[in-house]
Amino acid sequence: MNTVRIADYTLISQDCHEDGSGFAGFRRHPDVTGLGWPDDVLEQWLYDHAGNEAFLLDYADVDLAQITWEVEAASTDLLVETPTGDSDRDCIDEFAANPDHWIGVRHKGVHRGVALCWETHGTWKRWPVLIERSLLTPSAPGLQVVEGRTRIGILKGRHRQGDFVSAQHLVWVGRPRR
Known part of the structure; x- marks a missing residue:
């Protein structure tokens, strides 16, 4: 799997918040399902905080695919x-x-x-x-x-x-x- 960063999920999360598909739409996105993460972690970290500036700074270099x-x-x-x-x-x-x-x-x-x-x-x-x-x-x-x-x-x-x-x-x- 390629290197995956938190910033890769910012637009996906934002789109799902704005288009009304919510977390259900987010977790179905192919880039999200490819991680193989538990739903609770996906929601709390990536769906809720992929656009959070502090998270983007603190976790910018973490390869999410390696977790x-x-x-x-x-x-x-x-x-x-x-x-x-x-x-x-x-x-x-x-x-x-x-x-x-x-x-x-x-x-x-x-x-x-x-x-x-x-x-x-x-x-x-x-x-x-x-x-x-x-x-x-x-x-x-x-x-x-x-x-x-x-x-x-x-x-x-x-x-x-x-x-x-x-x-x-x-x-x-x-x-x-x-």
Whole structure:
């Protein structure tokens, strides 16, 4: 497969947003299906953010065709230390400063049940998207939050406040194809 960059999906995403075909149209596009990514990752990263300037800067050089995805359980201790891209590096701490606010504003539509998930299970409703940092810089260790920065911020803030959080959380993790 040829090298594939996030910018390759900007117009496809924009067209699907504008023409009303939405995510269903996006995921059916031949350039999108060729990636073989899970729908949840496609939607959260490429459909929602292919035109996001910060994402275009932070992930411009990542060859998306070289990423394989798995659902993994990650510890709270690991996740509260996991950074996001340089363009939005402070946003996780901004969300962590007032986690109750960010939970409270997520109560309609697809966010219905977010507060209940935190209250009952001590975790999020939808799995965040992380990548192995070696995809960005070959010698970089650990993971980086691509999408789900609000969720990670809420976790970090709740953990710091001593609120109930689960010890483990499900996340999508992208790793280099071997």
